[in-house]
Amino acid sequence: MRRRPNYLAGAGSIVWLVVVGLPLYVMLAATLRTRQDYAKKGPVSFPDEFTLDNYTRAFDSGFGRYFVNTIVVTVCVVGVVLLLVPPLAYAIVRSRSRVTSQIFRLFLLGLAIPAQAVIVPMFYLISEAGLYDNLLGVILPTAAFCLPMSALILSGAMRDISPELFEAMTMDGASPRRMFFQLVVPLSRGGLSTIVVFSALQAWNGFLFPLVLTQSEETKLITLGLYNFQTAHGIDIPGLLGAVTLSMVPVLLVYLFARRALVQGLMGMGGK
Amino acid sequence: MTTQFTSAPPTAEATRKARRRPEDSYAARGTRPGFLWALPATLFFTLFAIAPLIMVAVLSFMSWNGLGSPEFVGTDNWKRILDDPVMIRSIWLTLLLTALGVVLQTPLSIVLGVWAAGHQRNRAVLSAVYFIPLLLSATAVSVLWRALLDPNFGIPARMTWLFGDGNLFGEQATAIGVLAFVSTWQFTPFHTLIYQGAARAIPPVLYQAAEIDGAGRFRQFFHITLPQLRNSVVTSMILMIVGGLTTFETVLILTQGGPGTDTTISAYYMYQKAFKGFDFGAGAAIALCLVIAATIVSLIVVRVSGYDKMRSDMEGVS
Numbered sequence: 097m098r099r100r101p102n103y104l105a106g107a108g109s110i111v112w113l114v115v116v117g118l119p120l121y122v123m124l125a126a127t128l129r130t131r132q133d134y135a136k137k138g139p140v141s142f143p144d145e146f147t148l149d150n151y152t153r154a155f156d157s158g159f160g161r162y163f164v165n166t167i168v169v170t171v172c173v174v175g176v177v178l179l180l181v182p183p184l185a186y187a188i189v190r191s192r193s194r195v196t197s198q199i200f201r202l203f204l205l206g207l208a209i210p211a212q213a214v215i216v217p218m219f220y221l222i223s224e225a226g227l228y229d230n231l232l233g234v235i236l237p238t239a240a241f242c243l244p245m246s247a248l249i250l251s252g253a254m255r256d257i258s259p260e261l262f263e264a265m266t267m268d269g270a271s272p273r274r275m276f277f278q279l280v281v282p283l284s285r286g287g288l289s290t291i292v293v294f295s296a297l298q299a300w301n302g303f304l305f306p307l308v309l310t311q312s313e314e315t316k317l318i319t320l321g322l323y324n325f326q327t328a329h330g331i332d333i334p335g336l337l338g339a340v341t342l343s344m345v346p347v348l349l350v351y352l353f354a355r356r357a358l359v360q361g362l363m364g365m366g367g368k
Numbered sequence: 369m370t371t372q373f374t375s376a377p378p379t380a381e382a383t384r385k386a387r388r389r390p391e392d393s394y395a396a397r398g399t400r401p402g403f404l405w406a407l408p409a410t411l412f413f414t415l416f417a418i419a420p421l422i423m424v425a426v427l428s429f430m431s432w433n434g435l436g437s438p439e440f441v442g443t444d445n446w447k448r449i450l451d452d453p454v455m456i457r458s459i460w461l462t463l464l465l466t467a468l469g470v471v472l473q474t475p476l477s478i479v480l481g482v483w484a485a486g487h488q489r490n491r492a493v494l495s496a497v498y499f500i501p502l503l504l505s506a507t508a509v510s511v512l513w514r515a516l517l518d519p520n521f522g523i524p525a526r527m528t529w530l531f532g533d534g535n536l537f538g539e540q541a542t543a544i545g546v547l548a549f550v551s552t553w554q555f556t557p558f559h560t561l562i563y564q565g566a567a568r569a570i571p572p573v574l575y576q577a578a579e580i581d582g583a584g585r586f587r588q589f590f591h592i593t594l595p596q597l598r599n600s601v602v603t604s605m606i607l608m609i610v611g612g613l614t615t616f617e618t619v620l621i622l623t624q625g626g627p628g629t630d631t632t633i634s635a636y637y638m639y640q641k642a643f644k645g646f647d648f649g650a651g652a653a654i655a656l657c658l659v660i661a662a663t664i665v666s667l668i669v670v671r672v673s674g675y676d677k678m679r680s681d682m683e684g685v686s
Contacts (some may be wrong), residue, residue, distance in 0.1 A: 105483040138526040180409035187405035195403035210614035212635045213659040216652045217423035240416030274399040301505030319507040
């Protein structure tokens with residue numbers, strides 16, 4: 097096929113690069129300069145001198161604690177998802193029970209339930225369960241809202257396992273349990289890493305559940321820390337942007353190492 | 369007696385089953401997982417997603433201030449929210465913002481996605497940069513833009529020739545513009561990804577045939593690429609609509625619903641009513657409206673995008 101450069105599209109993509117890149121540059125540059133410098137020379141200019149003061153200030157306002165809390169929540173959410181979704185996806189793909197196909201439909205419908213829709217009863221449930229202002233009270237609903245998409249992604253991956261392999265194991269007289277642990281789980285590693293990245297991202301970036309279900313400084317998560325920092329020190333823009341940058345460092349690290357799994361997962365969100 | 373009973377009526381049933389799914393070989397029987405495997409996840413999901421969904425409907429007929437126990441008050445909450453001009457306006461604002469999102473993001477992400485579907489090295493690098501906004505939480509994105517657009521220290525304050533007094537949050541039109549722009553900034557990469565995947569899946573032979581017929585780039589785009597992307601357009605638009613209906617952090621952080629109630633969209637109004645005004649009944653009623661809207665959209669998703677055909681894919685894996 098003849099390949100001549102498409103100048104129009106190329107130019108458009110450069111414009112978009114500026115739209116995406118400029119704010120990110122401003123953010124990074126602002127976090128490395130003093131407040132006076134930022135106020136005097138404006139956001140887009142190049143900093144005169146560099147300082148890490150903004151990051152220290154963000155840490156002093158409690159971000160260390162928020163980090164630990166967020167890591168706890170993220171690890172637990174991923175744990176719950178890894179515990180519940182593989183057997184679910186296995187049943188969706190391999191079971192011939194009518195009940196299972198109804199269950200699959202339930203999860204498909206669940207894809208479209210927004211967290212806002214259930215936040216009032218969730219507040220009631222969590223308060224009644226005595227989990228208000230407790231990290232567990234954030235972990236459980238966050239994990240529940242990761243399930244539909246994870247089930248969809250993982251059952252997609254499990255469908256790609258060749259039927260002959262199941263046949264062969266069947267001939268050997270393998271039980272469903274053995275097939276699950278010796279065939280399905282090892283062969284769907286790609287899908288598993290996708291759901292890990294996907295649910296970790298959801299947990300790390302979650303806002304509404306922590307906003308409504310926690311209150312004290314001890315249970316604060318990063319996103320809430322950012323929100324509070326903004327309401328309290330809105331005028332300290334370099335400090336604020338330092339906090340934003342800190343909040344995204346782990347996510348960017350994950351992106352560097354697990355780009356493939358992440359992109360696959362997000363493409364899966366589009367339903368291919 | 370028993371044989372008679374089991375043999376006569378279920379025949380039709382049995383043939384239907386056989387037509388639907390090829391019968392397992394003798395050895396395969398009893399080696400498939402039962403629905404019990406799906407049970408733990410289902411129970412968990414029911415408790416934390418489906419049950420609250422049912423409860424929101426019940427709570428919308430109750431009065432609750434967040435302490436004490438909810439009391440049944442009939443349609444009182446519904447009457448109040450349907451008589452509330454702010455509520456009615458919030459619906460229009462939600463629809464407006466959603467529509468703006470679709471109109472801005474769709475053409476942009478189609479063009480970027482088709483462009484990024486090419487295989488040159490620079491595209492891979494650029495697309496990697498484009499993804500970054502997608503990784504950031506809506507909170508981080510909103511805080512970032514709130515800082516960049518700050519009326520005193522932000523970009524508009526430096527470019528008064530373009531932005532007037534530099535306060536984009538002071539007027540309804542510009543405040544809505546900011547909200548639409550920030551969602552576009554954040555979510556275009558995601559939709560680009562959808563189109564990129566879909567554009568890569570278009571068989572190259574179609575373009576080769578078009579080349580032979582002497583069709584130019586634009587004709588190829590409008591006569592091959594766009595029609596082939598039809599399903600992705602539907603999926604992506606529906607995701608945009610659900611996303612638009614449920615925008616929340618962006619409004620909470622960027623405009624706080626203001627100036628006045630000029631950007632108070634329904635999800636934000638629900639939050640205000642319930643968690644600021646301690647009127648959880650009215651909050652539940654507004655939430656139920658969101659549920660209904662999202663359900664309608666989800667039913668369209670299942671119908672149009674072919675998610676429900678997944679079951680027929682399953683039959684291939686026998």
